Amino acid sequence: MSIFVREMACQELVELVTAYFDGSLSRADRRRFRAHLRGCPHCTAYVEQMRLVIEATGRLTEEDIPPEARDELLDAFRDWSEGRSTE
Amino acid sequence: MIVARLRDGDEAAFAELLDRYGSTMLRVAQMYVKDRASAEEVVQETWLAVLNGIDRFEGRSSLKTWLFRILTNRAKTRGERDGRMLPFSALAGTEAESGEPAVDPERFLGPDSATPGAWAAPPRAWPEDRVLARETVGVIESAIDMLPDTQREVIRLRDVEGWTPMEVADALEISDGNQRVLLHRARSKVRAVLEEYLDPETAGVTR
Numbered sequence: 001m002s003i004f005v006r007e008m009a010c011q012e013l014v015e016l017v018t019a020y021f022d023g024s025l026s027r028a029d030r031r032r033f034r035a036h037l038r039g040c041p042h043c044t045a046y047v048e049q050m051r052l053v054i055e056a057t058g059r060l061t062e063e064d065i066p067p068e069a070r071d072e073l074l075d076a077f078r079d080w081s082e083g084r085s086t087e
Numbered sequence: 088m089i090v091a092r093l094r095d096g097d098e099a100a101f102a103e104l105l106d107r108y109g110s111t112m113l114r115v116a117q118m119y120v121k122d123r124a125s126a127e128e129v130v131q132e133t134w135l136a137v138l139n140g141i142d143r144f145e146g147r148s149s150l151k152t153w154l155f156r157i158l159t160n161r162a163k164t165r166g167e168r169d170g171r172m173l174p175f176s177a178l179a180g181t182e183a184e185s186g187e188p189a190v191d192p193e194r195f196l197g198p199d200s201a202t203p204g205a206w207a208a209p210p211r212a213w214p215e216d217r218v219l220a221r222e223t224v225g226v227i228e229s230a231i232d233m234l235p236d237t238q239r240e241v242i243r244l245r246d247v248e249g250w251t252p253m254e255v256a257d258a259l260e261i262s263d264g265n266q267r268v269l270l271h272r273a274r275s276k277v278r279a280v281l282e283e284y285l286d287p288e289t290a291g292v293t294r
Contacts, residue, residue, distance in 0.1 A: 009195075009202075009203065009204030009205060010195060010204055010205050010206045011190070011192070011195040011204035011205075012204060014189045014190045014275075015188070015189050015271070017189075017271070017274075018267055018270055018271035018274060019267060019271070022252055022267060024252075024263075024267065042206045042209035042210065043206075045209070045210050045211060045212045046190075046209075046210045048212065048213075049210055049212075049213060049278055049281075049282070050274060050275075050278055052213060052215060052218045052219070053218075053227070053274055053277050053278045053281060054246055054274065055218075055219065056218050056219055056223060056224055056227055056281075057227055057231070057242065057246040057247060057274075057277065058246055058247065058249070059219065059224050060224060060227065060228055060231075060247045062110065062111070062247060062248055063110040063114075064106070064109075064110060065105055065106065065109030065110045065113065066110075066113075069109065069113065069127055069130070070102075070105055070106075070109060072131070073101075073105055073109070073130075073131065073134055074098065074101070074102060074105070076131060076134065076135065077098060077101045077134070077138070078098065080135070080138045080139075081096035081098070084096060085096065
């Protein structure tokens with residue numbers, strides 16, 4: 001083990017995946033993260049799973065606003081807009 | 088630009104915003120106040136505040152950021168007034184501090200091994216087409232529904248609705264670090280549920 005770079009264990013790497021994706025790891029940690037991935041097919045598989053989780057989650061559809069709430073807000077908008085043009 | 092259209096009283100522009108942010112606003116408000124009716128009131132008040140302030144909106148932040156900042160402020164005030172016990176940011180803080188591992192520690196080698204912290208029961212590659220199949224997306228949806236409120240909200244905003252880390256931290260009034268911890272917990276749990284579904288043999292190794 002070098003005195004400059006402490007090796008990253010698999011168990012440590014799995015805690016840093018989101019920070020890695022967000023680009024919020026320190027430069028040193030990012031380097032250790034990548035160095036570990038290069039030598040570890042298991043963690044490479046893990047990171048790929050996390051990437052797929054994100055991609056699949058992105059396919060969920062956003063909920064729609066309930067129609068009654070939508071209608072009420074549109075009414076409020078009309079009132080606002082009429083009040084404004086008669087000002 | 089949508090702000091100019093709102094100023095002109097363009098109803099279609101307003102409807103567009105409602106469809107884009109309406110349900111998210113309700114959900115976020117709901118995290119601060121005691122019931123659905125209060126959340127709806129907060130959302131209505133927020134829109135009125137936005138419309139009445141639209142002439143003063145200078146576009147230094149995005150309309151979305153401004154909208155959710157007003158929403159959060161109002162929801163928080165309302166929640167405090169109604170005596171709701173813990174605001175979202177406090178919940179998020181305590182939850183982010185609790186040390187919950189992303190992966191079951193049993194799946195790693197212990198301190199007495201030659202390589203502590205290395206995989207003992209490593210994950211196996213998943214077939215991409217199965218992960219992205221409609222059925223699997225349904226599994227993800229129920230996994231997200233099972234998450235604690237704070238984690239569920241953060242993963243929805245970040246991964247379903249595609250918000251940036253800063254937009255999430257801003258709207259929920261939590262730190263950038265906390266939103267990331269909550270997101271990481273949420274994604275890690277969803278991954279674990281998916282592994283049970285796609286590769287039960289590997290997921291069940293430790294049990």
